[in-house]
Amino acid sequence: xxxxxxxxxxxxxxxxxxxxxxxxxxxxxxxxxxxxxxxxxxxxxxxxxxxxxxxxxxxxxxxxxxxxxxxxxxxxxxxxxxxxxxxxxxxxxxxxxxxxxxxxxxxxxxxxxxxxxxxxxxxxxxxxxxxxxxxxxxxxxxxxxxxxxxxxxxxxxxxxxxxxxxxxxxxxxxxxxxxxxxxxxxxxxxxxxxxxxxxxxxxxxxxxxxxxxxxxxxxxxxxxxxxxxxxxxxxxxxxxxxxxxxxxxxxxxxxxxxxxxxxxxxxxxxxxxxxxxxxxxxxxxxxxxxxxxxxxxxxxxxxxxxxxxxxxxxxxxxxxxxxxxxxxxxxxxxxxxxxxxxxxxxx
Numbered sequence: 001x002x003x004x005x006x007x008x009x010x011x012x013x014x015x016x017x018x019x020x021x022x023x024x025x026x027x028x029x030x031x032x033x034x035x036x037x038x039x040x041x042x043x044x045x046x047x048x049x050x051x052x053x054x055x056x057x058x059x060x061x062x063x064x065x066x067x068x069x070x071x072x073x074x075x076x077x078x079x080x081x082x083x084x085x086x087x088x089x090x091x092x093x094x095x096x097x098x099x100x101x102x103x104x105x106x107x108x109x110x111x112x113x114x115x116x117x118x119x120x121x122x123x124x125x126x127x128x129x130x131x132x133x134x135x136x137x138x139x140x141x142x143x144x145x146x147x148x149x150x151x152x153x154x155x156x157x158x159x160x161x162x163x164x165x166x167x168x169x170x171x172x173x174x175x176x177x178x179x180x181x182x183x184x185x186x187x188x189x190x191x192x193x194x195x196x197x198x199x200x201x202x203x204x205x206x207x208x209x210x211x212x213x214x215x216x217x218x219x220x221x222x223x224x225x226x227x228x229x230x231x232x233x234x235x236x237x238x239x240x241x242x243x244x245x246x247x248x249x250x251x252x253x254x255x256x257x258x259x260x261x262x263x264x265x266x267x268x269x270x271x272x273x274x275x276x277x278x279x280x281x282x283x284x285x286x287x288x289x290x291x292x293x294x295x296x297x298x299x300x301x302x303x304x305x306x307x308x309x310x311x312x313x314x315x316x317x318x319x320x321x322x323x324x325x326x327x328x329x330x331x332x333x334x335x336x337x338x339x340x341x342x343x344x345x346x347x
Contacts, residue, residue: 012108014097015331016090017146018126020075021168021191021298023055023089024325025097026332032325034097040085043069054092063211077169077188078115078143079122083129091133107136111331111344115170116142116184139344141331143167144174144184147296149340150330151320155179156339160284161291164273164309165327166299168192171269173276175284179342183279187272189265191299194219201261202238206251210240224259225266225305232256266305270312277313292316296326 015026018038025034036055039062043052052069053061062071074086094108110130114123123140130138144163145155153161155176165172168191174184195215202208202215210218222236233255242249273293277285292315295306300319310317320326334340 012098013110013335014094014108015111015113015141015146015328015335016093016130017113017143017325017328017331018075018080018086018090019168019327020073020078020170022324023093024328025093026328027097028332028336031332032328034093035325036093038075038089039071039073040089040092041065041069041071042085051088051092054089055096059213062213075169077190078167079118079169080125080129083125087129087132090129094133094135107134109137109139109335110135111139111141111335113143113146113327113331114140115186116144116172116174116181117170117186137346139335139346141334141344142172142174142181142184143327144172144181145176145343146327146330146334147172147320148174148176148294148330149333149343150322150326150328151294151296153291153294155343159291160280160287162276162280162288162293164269164293164295164300166190166269166295166297166302166305167327168298171272171297171299173272175276175280175288177284177287179340182281182284183276185272185276185279187268189268189272190297191216191219193265194223194262194299194302197261197265198223198258201257202240202251202253203243205257206253207243208238208240208249208251209243210238214238214240218253218258219302222253222255222258223262224255224303225262225308227259228255233259262302266308269299269305270309273309273313289315292318294318294320296320296323298324 013028017024023038027033037059039058041053041058074082080086127138147165148155148163171187175182199215239250300323306317
């Protein structure tokens with residue numbers, strides 16, 4: 001007679017969208033369990049470094065840390081820029097996604113999303129960081145493929161589909177069919193570059209220095225991909241440090257100001273999409289004409305960017321319902337569902 005199992009051990013396997021701005025974790029069988037900024041606060045005492053905070057808590061410290069504490073973003077342009085700090089961040093997020101540290105070793109299988117243009121060295125760096133953080137096996141899945149799966153596109157069928165994923169560090173553009181990328185390209189343009197453009201415009205026009213967090217808030221509040229009809233749009237008050245007087249000051253910025261500062265970057269994204277369409281095979285292009293373009297990633301939430309892309313291409317453009325978490329959801333589904341077998345690679 002078989003004894004009943006007293007308990008069933010939940011799966012530790014997970015998919016991680018290791019983004020430049022945010023890290024999103026999908027736990028097998030549970031879905032999205034964590035979505036936090038990719039920021040680590042490091043404290044140095046007597047020459048010894050230790051992690052002070054990770055994620056949302058560390059982001060609150062950006063631009064406000066005393067001597068001895070430094071906030072670091074270990075991801076740049078979608079790939080690892082600081083291997084040691086990235087390893088600490090991944091380890092923290094793995095533990096937090098599982099509900100905290102455990103006395104028993106977990107050693108999960110992890111699928112990590114990477115830009116389609118990542119080099120072999122960059123891929124190995126991601127694998128090493130995840131392995132050192134405790135992963136038993138590391139699989140890599142290209143971000144456009146994960147985004148397309150997360151958005152519900154028919155990537156397993158002989159039908160062409162186009163996805164534009166605008167993340168914090170890169171914009172990924174890909175045409176997919178039959179579990180593969182028929183064509184893919186990327187541009188080092190994303191949310192970070194938009195924040196920098198806004199900071200530069202405010203510094204140049206108003207002689208005011210603002211921090212990264214303030215620039216991001218401005219983008220989210222009044223950011224727009226095209227000029228407002230009235231030439232001004234909404235107005236937002238922004239605080240920073242006056243570069244001439246050296247004292248705090250408050251100014252007003254308009255949506256028109258922000259749209260003008262982002263115009264070149266939006267143009268680069270449009271140019272990348274047009275290039276991809278030019279390189280697409282005729283049969284796949286015919287499918288895209290019917291299906292349209294799907295946008296994912298945080299950058300796709302910039303007001304009216306879908307309209308700009310639609311006007312430039314003449315195609316219908318839709319923003320995925322779960323644009324911010326699409327990539328992690330797609331990577332998680334690729335781990336869970338046999339239909340997507342083959343879209344991940346083990347390195």
